[in-house]
Amino acid sequence: MVTRPTTAATGATLAATVVVASSGPQPSITSWVRLEPRCRDAAMREGIHARVFDPLWLLARQWQVGEFEGEDAGSPVQARWRGLSAPLTRVWPGAAQPGQPIRPQPYDPAALPLEAVVERRPVRASGPFDAGSSIRLAAESGLHFLRLLEAQPLSRSYRAGFIAQHALEAPTAAERATLDDESRDYWDLMAGRVPDGRLLAAAWRAADGTRLPLPAEPAIAGPDRAEVNAAVDAWLATYETLFCEPAPGPDAWQRERLEYAFSAGAGLGAADLTLTAAEYDGGRLDWHSVDLDPAVPLGAVFDQAAGEVARTVMPAPVSFRGAPARRFWEFEDARIDHGLLPAGPGDLPQLLLADFAGSHGNDWYVIPVDLAVGTLTQTRSLVVADTFGVQTLIRPHEPGTADQANVFSMFALATLQRPPARDSMSAAIYRPSAPRANLFYLAPGLLRSLDGNPRDEVLLLRDELANLAWAVEKVVQGRVEQRVERATDERRDASAADSPGAALPSYRLATEVPPHWIPLVPQRQAAPDGSLRLVRGRLQQTGGLNAARGAILAGAPLRLHDEEVPREGALVTRGYQCTRWIGGSTVLWLALRKRVGRGEGSSGLRYDGIEP
Known part of the structure; x- marks a missing residue:
């Protein structure tokens, strides 16, 4: 039946x-x-x-998925980690070369962030008659000294005497011709009314840094000399520490690359380790910005700054949003649907993610270890104790080790290998090779900083029709530190090139190009270099020469590598950055940054044209 x-x-x-x-x-x-x-x-x-019909059915489902199976394995309850940690103690700004005699600068990660040490540019005047210095900074620093002087209990006022002795002079005729309207009006207003901060610094501070005594003029009464000296010391402390400026020596900014290059060293035990960043474009400096450079020792091993670090903590299981529940009958948060991952047969990263989330998501534990910023750390040992009292020694992975049981490799730094170079400049191009395991670099980077408006902006682009590369100076800094838009500040009158009132077609040798477009002419370097460089040129037109005015392009000759101006172009800016560092100190510096450009452009340059 x-x-x-x-x-x-x-x-x-x-x-x-x-x-x-x-x-x-x-x-x-x-x-x-x-x-x-x-x-x-x-x-x-x-x-x-898995709808519920009866308790026996639910128990059968739990038995089928293996939830009642027991394993003879314990959960980690204690972990003891030992390591060797050393701070960065030396910094060399620039692209260091093998065999080059260098004298690195001392560096303390607790005092300054590494970004400020590498990126900082000069702000104050290099002398009392620096032609390119800021007039606003000179005037406002002089006013600040007058405020400090008036705060002292003096027998009489010395304000007029200091202004007469160190007055801000009016611009000369040659300087007035190069000033914009705002700079000229500000300079005329402050000239003769305030002391010049550049003259004050030259009168009270010698070239070697020693404090000079008060000069004979203006004459200071005997009872007031102590108070005036106190005002001078307070002013020098503010004037010399307001901006974070580079020390005399090599420059980390590479003009031929429009990028930063530097090396930092730490002595880890008997190893002299050097971290090199060959192409740092500014902004955020992290562990991936540097690579291990074994060819350039900085001598940091002689600083004896390394120390043993030991931590005993309780491991915590790693969890993430949308993790699968450990028990069969347990509600999940459903924030992530791992079944919707579009993983194909050859999509290895997503397959690994799905395998980790579904099969091994509850097999990972995290061990918090507190380390100082700006340190290189090497793991010595890791001992894990489980709930059964069994202690397991986990050794770090070392290349070439025959015994690979109970080893791990999590942190590694790429090693740089220099290719055969034809000259010193091309030797600064590094290529990473095999990474070095068991080396963790905790960079002294910034979490957040305040970025000011760029004082200078230069757009590098390709012009295929003119067969040239151009450096377009969009914004330059004026003498009173204001933004000057060159596109609107300089307008060239092209009417002189036109034929006066003629109805016949006119011949034009070359079309007019905006004055803030500076040509970059390709030039082959002499042997043994032989590389192609972009050299800053000048374009002769009816309104004058197309010359650079900003701090990014002006100055020393520019021999830019040809590959630094790709088809997408590049944007280089110069502006102030401010941040707070360890202990609450404020750091203010002037930095350069390089970003991706806006693609190709057209200057409109044409030769041998007939116009109606």
Whole structure:
């Protein structure tokens, strides 16, 4: 006898088979019964929903997924980590070369962030008659000294005497011709009315940094000399520490690359380790900005700054949003649907992510270790104790080690290998090779900084029609530190090049180009270099020469590598940055940054044209 009751809830048919046997004249009832589930839904959605029908069914499902299986393994309850940590103690600004005699500068990560040490540019005047210095800074620093002087208990006022002796002079005729309207008006207003901060610094501070005595003029009464000296010392402390400026020596800004290059060293045990950043464009400095450079030792091993670090902590399981629940009957947050990951057969990263989240998500633990910023750390050992009291030693992975059992490799730094170079400049291009394991670099980087409006902006772009590269000076800094838009500040009158009132077509040798477009002419370097460089040129036009005025392009000759101006172009800016560092100190510096440009452009330059 066979019956087929149907259950609509599960979408399946239960077939009950009853076998009737006879022994003698009296027949026997059921001797064996079997239930056969027969699914009528190919998608099996109802079974995956795991609806509750009775407790025994729920226990059977937990038994089927293996939730009741026990393993002879303990959970980690204590971990003891030992390592060797050393701070960065030396910095060399610039692209250091193998065999080059260098004298690195001392560096303390607790005093300054590494970004400020590398990126800082000169702000104050290099002398009392610096032609390119800021007039606003000279005037406002002089006014600040007058405020400090008036705060002292003096017998009489010396304000007029200091102004007469160190007055801000008016601009000369040559300087007035190069000034914009705002700079000229400000300079005329302050000239002769305030002391010049550049003259004050030259009168009280010698070239070697020693404090000079008060000069004979203006004459200071004997009882007031102590108070005036106190005002001078307070002014010098403010004037010399307001901006974070570079020390005399090599420059980290590489003009031929329009990027920064530097090396930092730390002595880790008996190893002299050097971290080099060959192409740092400014902004945020982190562990991936530097690579290990074994060819240039900085001598940081002689500083003896390394120390042993030991931490005993309780491991915490790693969790993430949308992690699968550990128990079968446990509600999940459903923030991430791992079943919707578009992972194909060859998409290895997403397959690894799905495997980690679904199969091994509860096998990871985190061990917090507090380290000082700006340090290189090497792991010595890791001992993990579980709930059964078993202690397991986990050694760090070292290349070439035969025994690879119970080892780990998490932190590594790429090693730089210099290719054969034809000259000193091309030798600054580094290529990473095999990484070095078991070396963690905690960079003294900034979490957040205040960025001021750029004082200078230069857009580098390609002009395929003119077969040239251009450096477009969009913004330059005026003498009173204001933004000067060169596109609106300089407008060239092209009417002189037109034919006066003639109805016939006119011949033009070359079209006019805006004055803030500076051409970059390709030039092949002499042997043994032979590289192609972009040299700053000048374009002779009816209104004068196209010359650079900003601090980014002006100055020393520019020999930019050809690959530094790609088809997408580059944008180089110069502006102030301010941040707070360890202990609450404020750091203010002037920095350069390089970013991706805006693509190709057209200057409109044409030769040998006939115009109606």
